[in-house]
Amino acid sequence: MSAPARPVLADLAVGQEVARRTVTVDRARLVRYAGASGDFNPIHWNERVATAVGLPGVIAHGMWTMGAAAAVLADWAGDPGAVLDYQVRFTRPVVVPDPGEVAVEVVATVGALDAEAGTVRLDLTVSVDGARVLGRAQAVVRLV
Template sequence: MTANRPVLEDLTVGDVVGARTLELDRPRLVRYAGASGDFNRIHWDEAFATGVGLPDVIVHGMLTMGASVGVVEDWAGDPGAVVDYQARFTRPVPVPADGAAVVEVTATVGALDAEARTARVDLTVTHDGARVLGKAQAVVRL
């Protein structure tokens, strides 16, 4: 165990334990599509995406979800300490042709379980002020 790991007894519900700004551009979407095998055209073909009613090409939901939990992994000091993670996709994140979509992530202690020695960390994940993940929660074993 490293000295940087959080200690359950030092935590209080409501503590903000991390924040991060994610910048997601189209080249990253292409790299993610290659790594994940998700080549759905809504993630790379602007004409197709707008043709099906989306505002633009959109970020893969799993990319948003996976990148967002990184703030919890960093705080925990060990990605393996995250024993559960779930979220609901509430809004798409459109990505402009030039530049990047900016996603803000804030991690807050939502609950503590002294018997299980876990902390539930609630993530607030927004783009342009609107939540893009709902009920995003990670359980961390401490």
């Protein structure tokens, strides 16, 4: 099986949706992420601590959420190194139930094209149950 074709700048248009994926997260994934990242803050695994500091419950790491969206970009581009710039604002926590999981919806849309630089700016909508959890999420991806 061959790899998917890499996107071509000339085939894109501003406003075009280029990627969509739902990523799920549960408490077990949070524990694994904590081990990998070294972020053992108890708001990411202990309900009592999370609610004591005013959160609605245990929340996903912001960097996990940002990384989950970045993975969608890298997969679309066909090369993680093609993502030249990526920025977000953390606007709402991702509450992770126990038991169960939460679905994070990532949608990437073309925001701008730069033919001279061979890049595309992708605007991301990252949401849970229709509410944005990352704001002003944008990436610049090189397509040449």
